[in-house]
Amino acid sequence: MATKPPAGDPxxxxxxxxxxxxxxxxxxxxxxxxxxxxxQMGVRRSAxxxxxxxxxxxxxxxxxxxxxxxxxxxxxxCENGAKAVAEEATLRRVTPxxxxxxxxxxxxxxxGYWLGQQGRLTEPMYLAEGAERYEPVSWERAxxxxxxxxxxxxxxxxxxxxxxxxxxNEAAFLYQLFAREFGTNNLPDCSNMCHESSGSALTExxxxxxxxxxxxxxxxxxxxxVAGQNPGTNHPRMLTALERAKAGGAxxxxxxxxxxxxxxxxxxxxxxxxxxxxxxxxxDLFLQIRLGGDQALFRALNxxxxxxxxxxDEEFVRTHTHGFEEFAEAARGADWDQTLTATGLSRAxxxxxxxxxxxxxxxxxxxxxxxxxxxxxxxxxREVVNFLLLRGNIGRPGAGxxxxxxxxNVQGDRTMGIFERPAPAFLDAxxxxxxxxxxxxxxxxxxxxxxALRDGxxxxxxxxxxxxVAASPDTEVTESAMRRARLTVHVSTKLNRSxxxxxxxxxxLPTLGRTDRDLQPGPDGRPVAQFVTVEDSMGMVHASRGxxxxxxxxxxxxxxxxxxxxxxxxxxxxxxxxxxxxxxxAAVRDRIARVIPGFEDFNAKVARPGGxxxxxxxxxxxSFPTATGKANFTAAEVEYPRLPDGRLLLQTLRSHDQYxxxxxxxxxxxxxxxxxxxxxxxxxxxxxxxxxPDGSYAxxxxxxxxxxxxxxxxxxxxxxxxxRGCAAxxxxxxxxxxxxxxxxxxxxxxxxxxxxxxxxxxxxxxxxA
Ligand SMILES: Nc1nc2c(c(=O)[nH]1)N[C@H]1C(S)=C(S)[C@@H](COP(=O)(O)OP(=O)(O)OC[C@H]3O[C@@H](n4cnc5c(=O)[nH]c(N)nc54)[C@H](O)[C@@H]3O)O[C@H]1N2
Ligand SMILES: Nc1nc2c(c(=O)[nH]1)N[C@H]1C(S)=C(S)[C@@H](COP(=O)(O)OP(=O)(O)OC[C@H]3O[C@@H](n4cnc5c(=O)[nH]c(N)nc54)[C@H](O)[C@@H]3O)O[C@H]1N2
Ligand SMILES: [Mo]
Numbered sequence: 001m002a003t004k005p006p007a008g009d010p011x012x013x014x015x016x017x018x019x020x021x022x023x024x025x026x027x028x029x030x031x032x033x034x035x036x037x038x039x040q041m042g043v044r045r046s047a048x049x050x051x052x053x054x055x056x057x058x059x060x061x062x063x064x065x066x067x068x069x070x071x072x073x074x075x076x077x078c079e080n081g082a083k084a085v086a087e088e089a090t091l092r093r094v095t096p097x098x099x100x101x102x103x104x105x106x107x108x109x110x111x112g113y114w115l116g117q118q119g120r121l122t123e124p125m126y127l128a129e130g131a132e133r134y135e136p137v138s139w140e141r142a143x144x145x146x147x148x149x150x151x152x153x154x155x156x157x158x159x160x161x162x163x164x165x166x167x168x169n170e171a172a173f174l175y176q177l178f179a180r181e182f183g184t185n186n187l188p189d190c191s192n193m194c195h196e197s198s199g200s201a202l203t204e205x206x207x208x209x210x211x212x213x214x215x216x217x218x219x220x221x222x223x224x225x226v227a228g229q230n231p232g233t234n235h236p237r238m239l240t241a242l243e244r245a246k247a248g249g250a251x252x253x254x255x256x257x258x259x260x261x262x263x264x265x266x267x268x269x270x271x272x273x274x275x276x277x278x279x280x281x282x283x284d285l286f287l288q289i290r291l292g293g294d295q296a297l298f299r300a301l302n303x304x305x306x307x308x309x310x311x312x313d314e315e316f317v318r319t320h321t322h323g324f325e326e327f328a329e330a331a332r333g334a335d336w337d338q339t340l341t342a343t344g345l346s347r348a349x350x351x352x353x354x355x356x357x358x359x360x361x362x363x364x365x366x367x368x369x370x371x372x373x374x375x376x377x378x379x380x381x382r383e384v385v386n387f388l389l390l391r392g393n394i395g396r397p398g399a400g401x402x403x404x405x406x407x408x409n410v411q412g413d414r415t416m417g418i419f420e421r422p423a424p425a426f427l428d429a430x431x432x433x434x435x436x437x438x439x440x441x442x443x444x445x446x447x448x449x450x451x452a453l454r455d456g457x458x459x460x461x462x463x464x465x466x467x468x469v470a471a472s473p474d475t476e477v478t479e480s481a482m483r484r485a486r487l488t489v490h491v492s493t494k495l496n497r498s499x500x501x502x503x504x505x506x507x508x509l510p511t512l513g514r515t516d517r518d519l520q521p522g523p524d525g526r527p528v529a530q531f532v533t534v535e536d537s538m539g540m541v542h543a544s545r546g547x548x549x550x551x552x553x554x555x556x557x558x559x560x561x562x563x564x565x566x567x568x569x570x571x572x573x574x575x576x577x578x579x580x581x582x583x584x585x586a587a588v589r590d591r592i593a594r595v596i597p598g599f600e601d602f603n604a605k606v607a608r609p610g611g612x613x614x615x616x617x618x619x620x621x622x623s624f625p626t627a628t629g630k631a632n633f634t635a636a637e638v639e640y641p642r643l644p645d646g647r648l649l650l651q652t653l654r655s656h657d658q659y660x661x662x663x664x665x666x667x668x669x670x671x672x673x674x675x676x677x678x679x680x681x682x683x684x685x686x687x688x689x690x691x692x693p694d695g696s697y698a699x700x701x702x703x704x705x706x707x708x709x710x711x712x713x714x715x716x717x718x719x720x721x722x723x724r725g726c727a728a729x730x731x732x733x734x735x736x737x738x739x740x741x742x743x744x745x746x747x748x749x750x751x752x753x754x755x756x757x758x759x760x761x762x763x764x765x766x767x768x769a
Contacts, residue, residue, distance in 0.1 A: 165407025228370020232262010
């Protein structure tokens with residue numbers, strides 16, 4: 001019964017806890033991915049689909065944004081990519097009969113896991129005002145409803161157009177074009193909750209808000225620092241790159257409060273040694289840092305570099321940078337007591353790291369959410385840039401900044417103009433190409449959009465993918481904000497929480513995923529297969545072609561949905577050829593080529609198997625498109641989270657069996673946790689001081705600076721080798737604890753990696769759990 005979802009809600013959290021593992025992948029990874037794939041897709045479809053992932057004529061894996069090597073093995077996917085694909089290519093279906101059987105109020109009591117397990121959405125569904133159930137609706141009528149609400153707004157700025165990072169370049173370009181022709185820059189996206197801090201820090205210091213390395217650079221590096229990232233789970237194919245770098249002599253420092261198995265040792269499932277042997281040790285030096293201590297760490301390293309004779313690349317600093325003196329003065333003042341308190345590391349450990357830094361001519365720093373989701377995330381990433389600039393590690397092979405992106409096209413969506421604060425030059429180019437005056441005022445990001453909905457200033461919420469209410473902070477605030485909307489619309493592949501916490505009226509619009517074949521009517525009326533393009537974490541753009549029969553005959557592609565919506569809402573007043581764009585994506589690419597630098601000859605370049613690299617000034621020729629025309633050193637005060645007595649800092653992170661709010665299963669294999677997600681990982685000494693035995697249960701109570709408290713109930717305490725004072729628990733269950741106002745300075749990204757919490761025991765002994 002490969003295609004039947006579970007009958008009851010399988011989330012009856014009963015966590016079982018074993019020892020954490022010390023290596024990632026190997027045979028269990030293969031077994032696990034095949035099992036999940038077959039449960040969702042059956043054997044034949046699994047084989048056909050998995051072999052097309054990330055191949056040059058195949059589709060881009062809807063998992064992470066890690067790039068593919070130019071020479072690809074027959075299998076270029078990982079365990080978690082296989083799960084992402086199985087989740088989308090599942091044979092399970094959510095039909096109108098399902099919605100007839102389940103009132104929305106009942107669906108709102110279900111877990112996100114259960115909702116997702118029901119399968120692919122098949123028909124447009126409408127929840128009328130006051131109705132208890134979603135009912136099938138025609139596409140025509142759905143677009144009428146949206147047009148009715150949008151045109152009834154007092155201002156276009158009362159509408160919000162959210163995007164999650166799976167949307168293709170073509171759909172994203174059309175979507176922002178539609179929003180701007182409609183009259184608003186309210187284009188929040190998942191990036192606001194993700195790498196916004198990286199974009200902010202890199203744009204200011206280097207002039208480009210993207211990473212400056214290509215895959216080859218990783219292979220050539222002498223030293224790779226992986227800070228605040230868990231690639232074994234979230235970017236498993238990165239381990240192959242790290243393994244290759246090691247084979248070339250690279251050394252690796254990992255900076256993390258948790259000893260993540262994937263960074264300790266990699267058993268590459270594609271090599272005999274990886275399958276049968278012990279695999280490759282990856283990390284040479286593990287710095288078990290406290291949450292939020294990274295700025296202090298890099299500041300201390302910078303001080304030590306400045307104090308070492310001949311360690312600074314003077315020629316680079318002189319020729320290519322600005323602001324060195326001010327930075328150097330701040331760095332020379334770095335205080336050891338503060339450094340040791342903030343990082344929890346010893347001076348000897350930091351000096352060991354320094355020795356590795358000084359021995360390296362080519363250094364790369366990789367990071368992800370562990371750096372971006374803190375109040376001081378932007379100055380932290382700026383300090384990483386200072387660190388690399390000091391030794392000329394930008395714009396040289398084997399060196400650079402490597403923010404590792406999450407969603408498979410989140411970087412491309414931003415390139416296409418999904419941004420609430422677009423650059424004037426981009427708007428000028430749109431204006432010139434499409435002959436309308438785009439709005440110039442900045443729009444709302446995620447947090448500001450929630451406030452606007454909460455305060456009644458935004459009334460229509462439209463989402464191109466994602467799961468806004470589950471992914472956003474302050475769940476209760478966000479959910480009640482969403483319920484105040486006049487209309488909520490979700491273009492989605494799978495059922496999720498955002499479909500059941502709705503505005504007065506709601507629509508679910510089912511769409512094609514990456515794996516699905518996309519046929520559009522050609523000039524003679526016969527269907528022509530379309531493909532889309534994506535940009536990976538390293539600025540490589542390539543085609544993605546789905547081959548599977550779509551989940552149902554009524555599904556529309558994302559570009560088709562945007563174009564039909566635009567025609568209906570904007571009417572004949574719009575001079576944009578929406579109809580043509582909806583059936584011929586090459587025509588969209590021709591326009592992208594004329595609007596966005598780096599996409600000249602887009603159609604020709606993307607026809608090349610493997611695609612092309614976008615230009616990147618700092619990487620290509622050390623040109624820095626910043627305000628000063630140089631790479632900017634910056635000097636900021638060192639910040640780090642303060643911990644009141646009897647409290648812990650909580651980070652909210654991903655388990656091995658989830659993709660953001662999509663839960664694949666209840667295990668977190670590498671961390672030794674099975675069959676449950678409501679766990680909190682606490683250092684055994686901290687737990688002892690707090691009187692919390694392993695296996696006891698506690699509520700997590702977050703304490704915000706304005707005196708408010710937020711509670712998540714019933715978590716099993718797991719004694720775990722995390723850094724002292726630093727606890728960890730899974731997102732999205734803990735999003736109730738993240739105050740809406742707890743955001744990073746400058747980037748406004750929710751600070752979901754350092755919440756001050758207390759643990760309140762709930763008096764449930766392990767025996768009766
Ligand atoms: N399978 C799978 N793949 C995914 C995703 C998924 O959910 N599942 N999500 C995708 C998305 S959108 C993203 S953004 C990425 C996320 O990829 P990651 O950033 O790896 O995801 P998290 O689970 O949030 O892990 C944060 C890591 O940073 C560490 N950390 C936390 N705080 C700090 C700190 O203050 N300092 C340091 N040095 N380390 C810290 C944590 O211990 C953990 O190892 O993955 C992408 N890929
Ligand atoms: N506390 C806490 N909160 C966090 C984070 C954290 O670490 N801690 N991480 C943040 C990060 S890094 C991110 S990126 C956000 C993620 O926020 P989102 O991107 O909004 O959330 P996802 O869970 O990735 O969205 C999953 C949904 O996308 C839809 N979907 C999947 N594929 C497609 C497709 O091809 N097309 C369309 N139209 N829909 C599709 C499905 O319906 C699925 O249910 O969450 C953020 N929230
Ligand atoms: Mo993300």
